[in-house]
Amino acid sequence: MAHTPQPAPYAARKGELVWDSALDRVGEVTDDRYRLRxxxxxxxxxxxxxxxxxxxxxxxxxxxxxxANAESRKGRE
Structure with a gap:
C-alpha cells in the first residue's frame, strides 16, 4: 500500500486573518507562535x-x- 504524504501545515504570517478549526472562529495572527485574537x-x-x-x-x-458592530454598540451602553 502506497503512503500518501500529508500536506504541510499552513504557515500564517503576523497580521493575517486565519480560520482556527479547533474553535471554529476567525483570528488575527499576532506573533510567530500562532497567538490569535x-x-x-x-x-x-x-x-x-x-x-x-x-x-x-x-x-x-x-x-x-x-x-464593527460590537464597537458601535460600545458608545450606546
Missing amino acids: SPGGGAEWHAERCTIRPATRVEALRARVAA
Whole structure:
C-alpha cells in the first residue's frame, strides 16, 4: 500500500486573518507562535499550526462586521 504524504501545515504570517478549526472562529495572527485574537480585539488564544488555514473572504468579512458592530454598540451602553 502506497503512503500518501500529508500536506504541510499552513504557515500564517503576523497580521493575517486565519480560520482556527479547533474553535471554529476567525483570528488575527499576532506573533510567530500562532497567538490569535479576534479582529475586534479581546483575549488572545493559542492555535496549533495544524488547525489553522487562511480565512475565506466571507469568513474575514463576517468577523470584521461583527467587530464593527460590537464597537458601535460600545458608545450606546
